[in-house]
Amino acid sequence: MAELLRTHPLEAWAAAFERLPDTVGIAAEPYVAMVDVRLAPVGAESSAALGVDLPTAPNTWVPAGTGRVVWLGPDEWLLTSTTEAPEELEARVRTAVLPLGGSATDVSAQRIGLRLTGARVRDVLAKGCSIDLHPRVFGRGSSAQTALGQAGVVLLALSDSGDDVVVLVRSSFAGYLADWLLDAALEFTHDS
Amino acid sequence: MQLIACPWCGPREEVEFSYGGQAHVPYPDSPAELSDEEWAHYVFFRDNTKGRFAERWNHNAGCRRWFNAIRDTTTYRFESVYRLDDPKPVTP
Numbered sequence: 001m002a003e004l005l006r007t008h009p010l011e012a013w014a015a016a017f018e019r020l021p022d023t024v025g026i027a028a029e030p031y032v033a034m035v036d037v038r039l040a041p042v043g044a045e046s047s048a049a050l051g052v053d054l055p056t057a058p059n060t061w062v063p064a065g066t067g068r069v070v071w072l073g074p075d076e077w078l079l080t081s082t083t084e085a086p087e088e089l090e091a092r093v094r095t096a097v098l099p100l101g102g103s104a105t106d107v108s109a110q111r112i113g114l115r116l117t118g119a120r121v122r123d124v125l126a127k128g129c130s131i132d133l134h135p136r137v138f139g140r141g142s143s144a145q146t147a148l149g150q151a152g153v154v155l156l157a158l159s160d161s162g163d164d165v166v167v168l169v170r171s172s173f174a175g176y177l178a179d180w181l182l183d184a185a186l187e188f189t190h191d192s
Numbered sequence: 193m194q195l196i197a198c199p200w201c202g203p204r205e206e207v208e209f210s211y212g213g214q215a216h217v218p219y220p221d222s223p224a225e226l227s228d229e230e231w232a233h234y235v236f237f238r239d240n241t242k243g244r245f246a247e248r249w250n251h252n253a254g255c256r257r258w259f260n261a262i263r264d265t266t267t268y269r270f271e272s273v274y275r276l277d278d279p280k281p282v283t284p
């Protein structure tokens with residue numbers, strides 16, 4: 001079989017990201033394996049099978065090893081892993097949830113992550129995102145599926161001070177969103 | 193822009209949602225026994241209420257779940273939202 005060429009959709013933006021000051025840092029996250037889990041109900045059984053409590057509060061995420069579990073709906077989660085290959089993660093999670101009537105589907109190729117860091121992160125996001133990102137309501141562990149500019153995204157708050165956010169975006173929208181973010185960050189690039 | 197309160201995600205901008213028509217239209221018990229006219233009524237005919245109307249909405253930019261809402265068709269004001277398994281609220 002031919003060797004598939006793996007390139008990151010945001011390779012061409014790396015140099016532009018590197019030029020940004022620390023107040024509006026943007027970095028493409030490395031590829032991680034992602035699985036979409038559908039399961040209901042959840043409880044002690046699913047926690048034991050998966051080794052993590054699936055968060056049932058809307059708009060939240062929890063760490064799972066070095067990966068994450070993101071609430072996507074009342075019976076849907078996004079599980080990520082930095083240590084397993086996509087097919088390994090899918091097989092492990094499927095084995096865990098299938099006996100409970102759930103399903104697991106590899107969606108690793110669907111989204112990529114952008115990590116936004118710095119004191120101006122909220123100002124940049126606020127230019128194209130209508131939800132309240134103040135750390136009082138969007139502290140560490142919060143998540144949101146919403147729109148940023150014209151792209152559908154999942155936002156994950158990594159800090160309690162609003163200066164560290166991961167944006168998950170569909171790979172085909174990544175270039176658009178990178179351009180949008182660079183434009184939104186432009187006015188803050190001479191802060192320091 | 194007006195905010196719509198998704199029963200799961202909370203208040204979000206209206207553009208995150210799509211409209212799904214009248215709520216609480218029951219699927220016929222025996223569709224095969226319906227006449228063409230009766231089937232057409234089930235598929236196409238809807239109330240055209242002036243005032244409070246029970247509607248289906250989908251939060252398609254967020255959790256992608258369907259839910260129901262009572263909306264006043266004269267003011268566009270959302271009076272309440274409720275999950276599909278909740279009973280229809282009593283509206284005056």
Ligand SMILES: [Zn+2]
Nearest residue numbers: 198201251255
């Ligand atoms: Zn929602």
